Amino acid sequence: MASLDRSAAPMRRGRPPGTSAREVEVIALRLFADQGFDGTTVEQIAAEAGVSRRTFFRYFDSKAEVLWHQFDAEVGRLRSAFGAVAADVGLMDGIRQVVVGVNRYGAEDVGELRIRMHLISTVPALQASAAPHYDSWERAVGDFAAARLGLPADSLYPLAIGRATLAVCRAAFDRWVACADGDLTSYLDLALSGLARGFA
Template sequence: MTEQANTRTRGRPRGTSRRQLELIALELFTERGFEDTTVDQIAAAAGISERTFFRYFPSKGELLWYQFDDEVATLRGLFATIADDVPMMTAVRRVVVAANAYRAEDVPELRTRMHLLATVPGLAATAGAHYDAWERTVSEFAARRLGGAPDELVPLAIGRATLATARAAFDAWLGRADGDLTVYLDRALAALAAGFADPAPAAAELPAGLGGGHDGV
């Protein structure tokens, strides 16, 4: 454990917060691994009791999900600001990209957290409720636009497709050391909005009879 972590055990720091606990836990997870880090160790490093830890989080796994849950609230707030004349899927792309704009200095921490969520089986097993809340936020927006309910076919499909596309963008971003996360999200969601259509071939490449015009019609 680092000297900084040892110092934390000498007494509860003033104003201990969920954010401070997350930073302490991420440091310990990096040093020891997620499975080998206990709640008691996180609490000790933060200078609080294990009982106090559970006032903040129900488990060490939920500690890593809370910023994801905050993103759900951010999505909901951003959707409320979108003008009615913005096309629905354009609005979805803009909101998801805006909600995932991170400062350059925060990117290493984001990569660490997302890598843990993607690779630790125990964390993956708790993902369902968090992903469902994210997906439903998109479905609710789609339902308002379409005049239906979030659990109707099309709003539900839009929410699930958007979540799957965003997760693909995250996975691609995590697998590379280049680029900004928002670039990956914007590209993937733009492709979703376009229906993942093939690029239009040049007229000269079209098979006979498919080149348009009036000849042969």
């Protein structure tokens, strides 16, 4: 597994006081980074967090869902932000502004985000579980496009815009994780600007 910089997201060892779903998530990410996703069991995560296996499954449906939890939360933030885009902002500019804005992370969160995105993009088990999560992200974008274009959400253009947007964002995330040489939003802005121009 590639070495990852976790200095920006310190992860405490041992049981946090009043262990919550978020704290279990952080412990799981540390174990995934140290041992690999496939090499880490639910039992190990629960023991490290000081909770039972049953408690783990009250928080998360599966080990994979630990990695998708924050991704799914982003979908809600996207939908809220799309609802606030001014009517005079163009469709693709609105998408770019929202996606870039939702993906502004503080320095303390960058290390954790790199770990999460590296795992999602490289672990076969996570890639196999990706479809419903990617679909909900695409549909958040597609629904905004449909409203702006006056088209049904399941018509061609909104679906194409949603999928194309996710594709360029995934490329931006992959390069950001691999290069570790700049702010994520600069990669997203460049990729989404290229999409808006048709990469002409």
